[in-house]
Amino acid sequence: MSELILKNVCKMYDKKQYAVRDFSLKIEDGEFVIFVGPSGCGKSTTLRMIAGLEEITSGELWIDKQLCNYVEPKDRDLSMVFQNYALYPQMTVYDNMAFALQIRKVPKKEIDKKVQEAASVLGIRHLLKQRPGALSGGQKQRVAIGSAIMREPKAFLMDEPLSNLDAKLRAQMRVELSELHKRLSATMIYVTHDQTEAMTLGTKIVVMKDGFIQQADTPKAVYEHPANLFVAGFIGSPSMNFFEGSIRKTDKGADFVLESGTALEIPEDRAFALLNEYRNKKVILGVRPEHFLSEITAKDPKADYTKRVLNGVITTREMLGAESMFYLEEASAGEFAARLPVETKGRTRDEMTLFVDMDRVHFFDAETEHNIFYRGGQQ
Amino acid sequence: MKQFVEKMKGKSAYAYLIPCFLVFAVFLFYPFVKTIYLSLYKTDKLGQAKLFVGLENYTDLLTSESFYNSLFVTLLFVVIVVVGSMLIGLIGAVLCSKAFPGIRVFSTSYALPMAIASSGAAMIFKIILNPTIGILNKLTGLDINWIADPKYALICVAVLTAWLNSGINFLYFSAGLGNIDESIYERASVDGATGIQKFFRLTLPGLSPIMFYTLVVNIIQAFQSFGQIKILTSGGPGESTNVIVYSIYRDAFFNYKFGSAAAQSVVLFLIIMALTLVMFKVEKKGVKY
Ligand SMILES: Nc1ncnc2c1ncn2[C@@H]1O[C@H](COP(=O)(O)OP(=O)(O)OP(=O)(O)O)[C@@H](O)[C@H]1O
Ligand SMILES: [Mg+2]
Numbered sequence: 001m002s003e004l005i006l007k008n009v010c011k012m013y014d015k016k017q018y019a020v021r022d023f024s025l026k027i028e029d030g031e032f033v034i035f036v037g038p039s040g041c042g043k044s045t046t047l048r049m050i051a052g053l054e055e056i057t058s059g060e061l062w063i064d065k066q067l068c069n070y071v072e073p074k075d076r077d078l079s080m081v082f083q084n085y086a087l088y089p090q091m092t093v094y095d096n097m098a099f100a101l102q103i104r105k106v107p108k109k110e111i112d113k114k115v116q117e118a119a120s121v122l123g124i125r126h127l128l129k130q131r132p133g134a135l136s137g138g139q140k141q142r143v144a145i146g147s148a149i150m151r152e153p154k155a156f157l158m159d160e161p162l163s164n165l166d167a168k169l170r171a172q173m174r175v176e177l178s179e180l181h182k183r184l185s186a187t188m189i190y191v192t193h194d195q196t197e198a199m200t201l202g203t204k205i206v207v208m209k210d211g212f213i214q215q216a217d218t219p220k221a222v223y224e225h226p227a228n229l230f231v232a233g234f235i236g237s238p239s240m241n242f243f244e245g246s247i248r249k250t251d252k253g254a255d256f257v258l259e260s261g262t263a264l265e266i267p268e269d270r271a272f273a274l275l276n277e278y279r280n281k282k283v284i285l286g287v288r289p290e291h292f293l294s295e296i297t298a299k300d301p302k303a304d305y306t307k308r309v310l311n312g313v314i315t316t317r318e319m320l321g322a323e324s325m326f327y328l329e330e331a332s333a334g335e336f337a338a339r340l341p342v343e344t345k346g347r348t349r350d351e352m353t354l355f356v357d358m359d360r361v362h363f364f365d366a367e368t369e370h371n372i373f374y375r376g377g378q379q
Numbered sequence: 380m381k382q383f384v385e386k387m388k389g390k391s392a393y394a395y396l397i398p399c400f401l402v403f404a405v406f407l408f409y410p411f412v413k414t415i416y417l418s419l420y421k422t423d424k425l426g427q428a429k430l431f432v433g434l435e436n437y438t439d440l441l442t443s444e445s446f447y448n449s450l451f452v453t454l455l456f457v458v459i460v461v462v463g464s465m466l467i468g469l470i471g472a473v474l475c476s477k478a479f480p481g482i483r484v485f486s487t488s489y490a491l492p493m494a495i496a497s498s499g500a501a502m503i504f505k506i507i508l509n510p511t512i513g514i515l516n517k518l519t520g521l522d523i524n525w526i527a528d529p530k531y532a533l534i535c536v537a538v539l540t541a542w543l544n545s546g547i548n549f550l551y552f553s554a555g556l557g558n559i560d561e562s563i564y565e566r567a568s569v570d571g572a573t574g575i576q577k578f579f580r581l582t583l584p585g586l587s588p589i590m591f592y593t594l595v596v597n598i599i600q601a602f603q604s605f606g607q608i609k610i611l612t613s614g615g616p617g618e619s620t621n622v623i624v625y626s627i628y629r630d631a632f633f634n635y636k637f638g639s640a641a642a643q644s645v646v647l648f649l650i651i652m653a654l655t656l657v658m659f660k661v662e663k664k665g666v667k668y
Contacts, residue, residue, distance in 0.1 A: 051565075051569050053569070072568070074568045074571045074572060074573065075571075076569075078569060079570070080566065082562060082566055086560070086563050086565065088563050088566075088567075089563070090584035090585060091580075099572075099580070147566075147570075
């Protein structure tokens, strides 16, 4: 197991546009790093550069203190699950899984043991004699995972390895991968579009957009302290609500004022900082759906709770199980979503008053879209 | 009436086969039946059947040393040609499967033999192989009379034929390689496979369906080579390049033994058919699609 360092790695296809730009990241031994980002932001490209399948246009890749820009893929000792599976069509599932060991001349008995073991973990034992052509997408994907976990390489690279599985199987595989990571204390780099996978598996999340890293931090930090508007909107599902408005001075401190005139009281600790720099300037308020409350539980004696409410008309209501999603329409801010306990009353077209947990909201600079209170983060 | 129409509906499919069947009948079935017919007769110089002899033409063949020599020469010739042409085609296709500057020039030259007439190539080879002015002897510093020496004559025509047939093989294999998904090579290299391992574990199995097809076509084609043998060696020296097809030609049009020639044609047909059947049997086991 090992440590990977990427220094200002760039990738340009066909001398036109950067697919990945200035990618700098240190991946410690045993870390489980998750790459997330919208489609086409360069996640697969980064993974392929680490694997050596794509030439690095500029920058440096260090694996275990060795500069690896020009090391052949076969000598990097990594293993990879490809986004399109890349199974060998002429071989059986068994041989597909055994391939990496077979070419290393591992004894047959040992191979057999490992293949059987992995196959039963993945639930594909009955498919071992089939050829990939006869498998469903999810089965192929499990074969691809199986092939990748045969060895103990320096790092596992997985490009959306669970994307084609059903919800139950996905949850099961998530647990297996997490266990594998613990058992081998393996370094893993993992691409996913699934929020749950990203939050539960990763020890570090790397959020990318247009080839740039937006933020790289622990799941908790990325969720609680997003670096900018994009990360805030991308992480968390359903995503954060944004309200445009401005900062206004009051006797006690400061208010955030929506265009409709509705004012929200800003807690003291942040009021002064905001007043200093953003007085009467445009800012964007970010509130996660779960930070709306139908009634107050915690009491802050200094807070004026009547000035921490938002009114809206219910447009849609969705049952999620233990909770309900409410979609509301506010006069100026437009539609926003709130996640409330399932027993909350309210029907479509009813007026509803919600408390905003102002201690957990985010303020973004309307121009740069940076989180005003973001103070760097660990890299 | 209605019943009749119903009946004809099912049968009408056969009507569409008639044009094709007519062409086949005139150019394939008739000559084929006629050949079998002739092989049972002694003929006059114009090839008319004169005297029914039953299987005598065949028994004559089976006791003739010259015929066994023909068989042996043919076999050797076919093996060299098929192995040679498939190897050249395969190596060319693998070399040209990656893009590099000037690839067009190389692909064209590998595919070129396809466009050369066999007799034309034979004429050029005749000059190349000429013991006194030929470039082969000049370059290698050897002093061998390639075509006139029974030891080398067969190899020379076989190599020429292999090269001639390699063009189409190059095309087949290139198409086959194009069908192999590039990403499995990527996975193999991450898995740690060397170039040679990739070739034997991925490329060859990936080519196996087209390889089988090419093999069958090549064997049949090799059995039927004629032009280049006629021009380069005329079956000689001695009988060293007297393959069956050439022997048929010689018996029919020089010795006017049409009966014997017809019998040899039938034997050749049987051999090719048997081989093809065997290969299709083997295919069921060996070829993975
Ligand atoms: N071979 C290529 N040639 C040219 N451009 C490419 C190539 N591969 C990828 N790109 C471009 O690079 C960018 C990043 O692609 P990449 O495959 O890394 O996206 P991704 O983040 O993995 O997306 P997804 O989530 O859809 O898999 C895209 O804009 C894509 O168009
Ligand atoms: Mg991708």
